[in-house]
Amino acid sequence: MFKVAVIGASGLLGRALVDELAQQAGWRVVATAFSRPGRNTVALDIRDARAVEQFVEREVPDALVIAAAERRPDVCEHNPALARALNVDAVRTLAAAAKRRGAWTLSISTDYVFDGAHPPYRHDSAPAPLNAYGHSKLEGERALAESTDLGCVLRLPLLYGPIVAWAESAVTSLVPAIAASASREGNAAAMDAWAIRYPTFTPDVAFAIRQMLERHARGDAIRGIVQWSGDEPMNKYEIAVRLAEALQLDAQLTPQHTPTDATPRPHNCHLASDRLAALGIGRRTPFDVAIRQVLAAFPWRGEAAA
Structure with a gap:
């Protein structure tokens, strides 16, 4: 049994990911949510470090995907403390707890870590965020790298997909x-x-994440920074x-x-997706x-x- 914890499963990307992973034979998905917990989700406030540690100790996932974040640029600009709590501190806590259990951590980041002046941007291009949201997500990337050597950042652009509003x-x-x-x-x-912008379909992202998880399940985990983007x-x-x-x-x-x-x-x-594409990962609808x-x-x- 391969167990994946999806943190932030009630969100736009989280729901698509749970739907994708639930189709995999021999996999078990543990979904968490904060503002919209449902019947099949575990209520978890990722700002509560002790609750996070207890969750990881209890569930012992093989992999953990962090899809929860404060993603609204205007909110981040006016409430940097909230942005830091969700986009930086929570990533650090989750990644550290996962490392103690030997779990691979995938953290979702953004194209807003770049200033947009010299596209396309590779995974190793120098970041230069323009706003508080981009700064917080860049700090979150660094928090992951500092907290675990079994982790990966996936940068994504503007997302769209099945919605509830x-x-x-x-x-x-x-x-x-x-x-x-x-x-x-x-x-x-x-x-x-x-x-x-490069609108990117959440079921396509979920498909790519599932492929990344499959590599980890085979003992060939992807580490560092990767990117995926629509091409229109x-x-x-x-x-x-x-x-x-x-x-x-x-x-x-x-x-x-x-x-x-x-x-x-x-x-x-524009995010260059060549690192994942070279591994045969991804699709674009x-x-x-x-x-x-x-x-x-x-x-x-x-x-x-x-």
Whole structure:
């Protein structure tokens, strides 16, 4: 029996990962959640070091995947203590507890560890975060490296996938404004056309993580830093256009060609995925195919403009 603990299993990526791993014969998944614990999850506050240690001692996983984080840049900017507690200190506690039990730890990081000025970025490119979120995730990467020699960081860009609310992803969060702009009384919705993003489908990420876990199960664990990314560059305006097409809405959209976010964001943090690709790891579902799967599974009509 190969046991995997998924920390933050109620989130956008965590749910996709649990769904992927649950299909593996001979594997057992222990899922944890904090804000949305469910019937098949263990309630765990990763800021509670003692609770984390007791969880790892009790479950004795072979591998631990940290998908929990404070990922909202504006929240990190205004509450750096919370960002540090979740993105740095908790990673250190989890990785140290896993090391004591000989478990491999995979920690999820972000393309925001880079400033976006000189893409593409390799796994060994020099980080230069622009905001508190990027700084906290970079510190979390270092905390993992300092806490275990049996660990790996997986950097990811903008994620989207099956949702329980529009706001779960910066991709689907655009839908209410798109729908409102298409209504009879609607005004044009302004959409950022400056920052270049690489939307990445969470089931594809879960597939890649499962492949990484399989290598660990065979005694060939990946260590250090790896990256995975979708390969279709687009700004939020272009994402919105494709969402409107998928939803068959005649949306009124206006591109904004200068940054408008209060918290600084990088221009283009394209992550090179060559290290995982060289190992035969990963897959990419075309955006137009994947987003239609997401929208088909979520009852949007009548609610999107609410």
